[in-house]
Amino acid sequence: MGKPSDLVQGTLDLLILKTLLLEPLHGWAIAKRIQQLSGEVLQVQQGSLYPALHRLEQQGWIKAKWAESETGRQAKFYALTAAGRSQLEKETANWNRLSAAINLVVGEA
Amino acid sequence: MRLVEQLRMAFLSLFRRGQASARLDDEIRYHVERQIDENIAAGMSPEAARAAALRQFGNPALLRDQARSTWTGAWFDSLNRDCRYITRALIHAPGFTMIAVFIIALGIGANVALFTLVHRVLLDPLPYPEPEQLVSIYEHESGGNTHAYMPIDAGSFSEWQRASQGVADMAMVSPFQGYSVSAEGGKLPEKIEAAMCSWNFFSLLGVNPVLGRTFGPADDTPSADASVILSGPFWQRRYAGDPSVVGKRIWLDAKPYTVIGVLPASFVYSGAFGGNTVQVWTPIAHEFPPSLMTTFEDHEAIGIARLRPGTSLAALVSHLQAVQKQIKAGHPGPAVHDSVIGRSLLDDAVQDYKTPLYALLAATGCVLLIASMNVASLLVARIASRRKELAIRVALGGGWLRIMRERMLESLLLSAAGGALGLALAWTAIQWLVKTRHDMNRVEAIHIGAVEIAFVILAVILTALFAGLISAFSSKLKDVLGGLQDSSRTLSSSRARAGLRRTLLVLEVSLTVVLLVGAGLLLKSYQRLRSTDLGVPVDNVLTLHFGLPEARYKTPVQRVAFFENVLSQVRTLAGVQSAGLVSAAPGQGYGGDDLVTVVEHPPLPKGTGLDLQIRGADPGYFAAIHLPLIRGRIFTSDERLDRANVVVISQKAAEMCFPGEDPIGKHIKINVDGTVGEVIGVVGDTRWNITQPIMGQMYWPLFSERWVNVALIVRSPANVSAFAMPIQKIIGGLDPDLPVSGVGTLRESIAKATIDSHFDSLLILAFAVIALVLAAAGLYGVLTYLVTQRTSEIGIRIALGARREQLLRTILFDGIRPALLGLLGGLAGSAAAVRLIRSMLYQTEPLDPLVFASVAALLLAVATLACILPAWRASRLDPIQALRTE
Numbered sequence: 001m002g003k004p005s006d007l008v009q010g011t012l013d014l015l016i017l018k019t020l021l022l023e024p025l026h027g028w029a030i031a032k033r034i035q036q037l038s039g040e041v042l043q044v045q046q047g048s049l050y051p052a053l054h055r056l057e058q059q060g061w062i063k064a065k066w067a068e069s070e071t072g073r074q075a076k077f078y079a080l081t082a083a084g085r086s087q088l089e090k091e092t093a094n095w096n097r098l099s100a101a102i103n104l105v106v107g108e109a
Numbered sequence: 110m111r112l113v114e115q116l117r118m119a120f121l122s123l124f125r126r127g128q129a130s131a132r133l134d135d136e137i138r139y140h141v142e143r144q145i146d147e148n149i150a151a152g153m154s155p156e157a158a159r160a161a162a163l164r165q166f167g168n169p170a171l172l173r174d175q176a177r178s179t180w181t182g183a184w185f186d187s188l189n190r191d192c193r194y195i196t197r198a199l200i201h202a203p204g205f206t207m208i209a210v211f212i213i214a215l216g217i218g219a220n221v222a223l224f225t226l227v228h229r230v231l232l233d234p235l236p237y238p239e240p241e242q243l244v245s246i247y248e249h250e251s252g253g254n255t256h257a258y259m260p261i262d263a264g265s266f267s268e269w270q271r272a273s274q275g276v277a278d279m280a281m282v283s284p285f286q287g288y289s290v291s292a293e294g295g296k297l298p299e300k301i302e303a304a305m306c307s308w309n310f311f312s313l314l315g316v317n318p319v320l321g322r323t324f325g326p327a328d329d330t331p332s333a334d335a336s337v338i339l340s341g342p343f344w345q346r347r348y349a350g351d352p353s354v355v356g357k358r359i360w361l362d363a364k365p366y367t368v369i370g371v372l373p374a375s376f377v378y379s380g381a382f383g384g385n386t387v388q389v390w391t392p393i394a395h396e397f398p399p400s401l402m403t404t405f406e407d408h409e410a411i412g413i414a415r416l417r418p419g420t421s422l423a424a425l426v427s428h429l430q431a432v433q434k435q436i437k438a439g440h441p442g443p444a445v446h447d448s449v450i451g452r453s454l455l456d457d458a459v460q461d462y463k464t465p466l467y468a469l470l471a472a473t474g475c476v477l478l479i480a481s482m483n484v485a486s487l488l489v490a491r492i493a494s495r496r497k498e499l500a501i502r503v504a505l506g507g508g509w510l511r512i513m514r515e516r517m518l519e520s521l522l523l524s525a526a527g528g529a530l531g532l533a534l535a536w537t538a539i540q541w542l543v544k545t546r547h548d549m550n551r552v553e554a555i556h557i558g559a560v561e562i563a564f565v566i567l568a569v570i571l572t573a574l575f576a577g578l579i580s581a582f583s584s585k586l587k588d589v590l591g592g593l594q595d596s597s598r599t600l601s602s603s604r605a606r607a608g609l610r611r612t613l614l615v616l617e618v619s620l621t622v623v624l625l626v627g628a629g630l631l632l633k634s635y636q637r638l639r640s641t642d643l644g645v646p647v648d649n650v651l652t653l654h655f656g657l658p659e660a661r662y663k664t665p666v667q668r669v670a671f672f673e674n675v676l677s678q679v680r681t682l683a684g685v686q687s688a689g690l691v692s693a694a695p696g697q698g699y700g701g702d703d704l705v706t707v708v709e710h711p712p713l714p715k716g717t718g719l720d721l722q723i724r725g726a727d728p729g730y731f732a733a734i735h736l737p738l739i740r741g742r743i744f745t746s747d748e749r750l751d752r753a754n755v756v757v758i759s760q761k762a763a764e765m766c767f768p769g770e771d772p773i774g775k776h777i778k779i780n781v782d783g784t785v786g787e788v789i790g791v792v793g794d795t796r797w798n799i800t801q802p803i804m805g806q807m808y809w810p811l812f813s814e815r816w817v818n819v820a821l822i823v824r825s826p827a828n829v830s831a832f833a834m835p836i837q838k839i840i841g842g843l844d845p846d847l848p849v850s851g852v853g854t855l856r857e858s859i860a861k862a863t864i865d866s867h868f869d870s871l872l873i874l875a876f877a878v879i880a881l882v883l884a885a886a887g888l889y890g891v892l893t894y895l896v897t898q899r900t901s902e903i904g905i906r907i908a909l910g911a912r913r914e915q916l917l918r919t920i921l922f923d924g925i926r927p928a929l930l931g932l933l934g935g936l937a938g939s940a941a942a943v944r945l946i947r948s949m950l951y952q953t954e955p956l957d958p959l960v961f962a963s964v965a966a967l968l969l970a971v972a973t974l975a976c977i978l979p980a981w982r983a984s985r986l987d988p989i990q991a992l993r994t995e
Contacts, residue, residue, distance in 0.1 A: 026136075026139065027136060027139075027140055028139065028143040028144070045167070046140065046165075046166050046167060046172060047167050047168075047171070047172050047175065050133075050136070050137070050140075050172055050175070050176045051172070051175040051176045051178070051179050053176075054133075054176045054179040055179035057118060058115070058118050058119070058122070058179055058180060059115065060111040060112070060114035060115040060118065061111075063114060066132075069139075071143070073139060073142070074135070074139070075136075075139050076132070076135070076136045076139070081111065081114060082111075083111035
């Protein structure tokens, strides 16, 4: 396994929203989940994760709640809002269109 | 839903910023702790686990900043930081901060106070419904050099009212009347100001009474029962706001009047001929004798009209003009005016204040401009002293815009503090003004409201922009970077900066000179006014007024007896030198005039007449007031009642009526009633108002049937005011129901007449002094700064043998040059500006050479004084010290 790739520009929001679709998670868990789901390929840097989370929260896509975490400490859990859900659909569709287009160009070569 | 969520987040990040920051820290800490746990689980020692976690995490401070920058109002953070930084810097320079804030406060405070006056007095509409339809109508003598707006006669008014139907509604008011209110229910008798008006006056203005009703047509006839309407303040003061006063009787001039209504306390009628202190209102046709209601020759009222929609003032005036032409054609007497003139009711109230208030506003505008220039100059100097710091910041990547924004913020903070302090100053000044200037029309309307607050904000922003932009642009980017390689010998940029400050100084000095010239002219005019000779010595004279109600003093014999009683008792008071009675004392009012003819002369051409002021005097009056007898003799005590057919005239009257001949023994006839009197003496002239030209006067014996209202004048070697109480007791002893009014010395009544001039000249002088101090401080500051910058250069010069006197002269001249340039500009500017205040000057030419010369001398002296200290200090520099500081 090579060095974890940097995230494709602009996809972090999509990944965060997607990760939160199942259940509310805190920042550390979100980073871990993305890492696991991508088969250790995608490594989310803390330096981008938290600004992204705060931006999404300011925009109203996600909302945060402090709750006890699995280790028994207080952690900030982010959950998808209704608006975030429809945003996720939009971004997913967008991503599919984009990646299909890229595949068309790259895949046939 | 999303919107609500966004607003909630925006609110939290804006107003709960501290809490949000703490939460962010918690979040980061949790993340790091989880990473440490994971590292330990992977087999690291706790220390190594922590170190690895932190390393992996990166710079938490940077992350925190990045997260925060996504929050709503991220700009707010940096602004807040800048504000804190600037505030700290300003607090560290308390001298600079206090001076700057104080200067701005003076400038803004003076402007806000004057703006409030101009706005509330000159611009605010009058508090009546549709005030723009209301106009005042006066008569005018075409070709005459008398006052342009003259009161009207009731005869003409009736004709106008008939002719203007359908075009305008017209009412008539005579606002300069008075009554004695009788003692009743334990209250003292008093003399009150009153107005007589046509019944439709209040309905025309649109004023409703708070109690009872206003006049109806039936009240406004000679045969109606006497009725009176009380003003709000009079009702509160004398009747303690008792609502049952409506329908009751009060006694005015010893006659019963029924109170039919009370006006709202807010109602004020202000006209050019007074009215704002009127206490009671009575119907004019009931009060005026019938002859006065039909005459065209006696002008006792003012016309008020409400224009119907679609009618203009000019249209109404030209309409009435045609009517008046016909009246004049039918009654060609000299006392009948031939033309009509009108102006809006607002202009009528405030015309006299327009020039002074606008002149004062212009003066305060100059002060604010000077103040902002001074603050700008201070800010420029401050930047100059922080050049190295700025250069380092720019070199380290500090944004230039950010530094500019800091300059603007600094100036905004100073201006805002100055504005707040200025508002407080303005409020105090206005409270003081409202208390001291009851005489001013519309003074009741003056207050600081929303518009004034908006004006303060505007003034703060403008001042901040002006001072901030000048200081921000004073240091260019490349100059600032130059500061890094700067040694104290490279002076180009600091020179340029001083050049900017010098230009500001030239402007400052110019404005100061204009203010000084204005103040000088007004002061000189005021001095002239104060030193104007009233015609009699004014010191140690007490005057007081009373009037005998004809309802109780029915015959002339009764009245004369009362006058003589008062005189003989007052004259026996210990310490009274002399006492006399006169119908109107010098300097205390117009007192009435009449057209006369000289019996011995051929009749004058039609339409011309000799206009003399008429006075009644007792034989002792002339000696008591020290009015010199020039020819002939004074009345004897015997020439009274039906033997009162003698008259004493003033010198001016003698010149008017008897040019080149001896008036003694000739006869004068009063046109209106045909009274004839033999001229027996000529006395000196007196002025009826210190600010007005002398008029010819004639004195008839007071002991005759004509006179009921008199002024008692008392002269005493010292402390004449002490006689006020004993004299009031004497009059009260003779008639307990007779009010005495207007108690005061002759000097006080002169002070009253000159209060406008006094006030305006003092205020402008104050502004000019402020400007002068600011300009001097500016000169001092710039020169001190220049000398500091050139310390080493001066040191070298001295070391090389420059003579100290030579140095002193050079530096001194360097400092004074902007003052000289400013002086020239200011004198030229004043020559143009003083024309605007010509109408405020009394016997003073706008281009008075003495005033201009004194201002120039004063300014040069102050400028030299401001420059001499830094110049002297520079010339005394120790060269060794100066070179070592490098």
